Amino acid sequence: MELAGKRVLVTGADGFIGSHLVERLVARGCSVRAFVFYNSFNSWGWLDTLNMSQQRGLDVFAGDVRDPNGVATAIQGCDVVFHLAALIGIPFSYHSPDSYVDTNIRGTLNVLQACRRHHTEKVLVTSTSEVYGTARSVPIDEAHPMSGQSPYSATKIGADRIAESFFRSFQLPVSIVRPFNTYGPRQSARAVIPTIITQLLAGETSLRLGNLSPTRDFNFVLDTVDAFLEIAECDAAIGEEINIATGAEISVGEMAQRLINLLNPRARIVADDDRLRPSASEVERLLGDSSKLRRLTGWSPQYDLARGLEATVAWFLEPSNLTRYKHWLYNM
DSSP states (O other): OOOTTOEEEEETTTSHHHHHHHHHHHHTTOEEEEEEEOOTTOOOGGGGGSOHHHHHTSEEEEEOTTOHHHHHHHHTTOSEEEEOOOOOOHHHHHHOHHHHIIIIIIHHHHHHHHHHHTTOSEEEEEOOGGGGOSOSSSSBOTTSOOOOOSHHHHHHHHHHHHHHHHHHHHOOOEEEEEEOOEEOTTOOTTSHHHHHHHHHHTTOSEEEESOSOOEEOOEEHHHHHHHHHHHHTOGGGTTOEEEEOOSOOEEHHHHHHHHHHHHOTTOEEEEOGGGOOOTTTOOOBOOBOOHHHHHHHOOOOSOOHHHHHHHHHHHHTSHHHHTTOOTTSOOO
16 A cells, blocks of 8 residues: 555544654655544644644544544544554553543544444554563564553553454454654653653753663654554555564663763762552563564664664753653653
8 A cells, every 4th residue: 555645544643653643644645634632722732833834734633532423523534544542651540540441442442443434444553562561582572472561551452452353353454553662752751761851951960760670672753653654555564463663672770871971960860759660560671573564564763772862852952842841740
């Protein structure tokens, strides 16, 4: 499938990855309908930061993926659907697990039902490396067992399995796209890299963090988005679960020290117990195997960690971006 000229819906278009995906799809020559979360401020999230000509070129649909009627209306007339809308903060999932079931499982079901009804040509459902839990073997490939170590990851496992069932039961052309930890411009401070950067750029000498030992496989956001596009255009990816990963890992502590050295050498890491996950819920190691993605599409990351962090820090150095973040608060 060629995406150019296709009518494309992106749910979660107002979010971190979704907003970057929208930009890439427009550049690819797609007609994009951006599904954003309805609010009384008429905010389009990160899409509000695009220039006026980009905003005017979008078909923006404000709704809620928990509402099947709105989802069906948004999907009508679209050839391809990228489903990214989700609740993703792990600490908040301890607090409000019902909302994760409603958004991540029920919302995904609504998307799949509407795509089936409207005979959508291709559906990409966004998963997460958190579904694997702490690695039992590395690198983690798509056959690795799944483990619901948080309400968030459990609901994403449920959404993945519902998507799989629609492929097997109804031949819906679904691909399950599973990014490992994505970072870059526009990411919220509920993620570790923006948490570190915003505290350091604010001049904090006590960098408040939780567990420093977990390791993660970090993808720069533009590499993640390019993988989405490659998977969408690959017919052999239908019915598959596909990792997006670099195959390299770094601990939270090492990442923090790297950014301290770069931005604020006077800073020292201070343990903050409020930021710790319950011990059995902490995913200690994530190191991904993207060989299936590379084999199917030829994708490879264009940003190593040094280049990706440089681009991310440069974005945060813009005062209009940094002031959006409350560095003094723990963002759940």
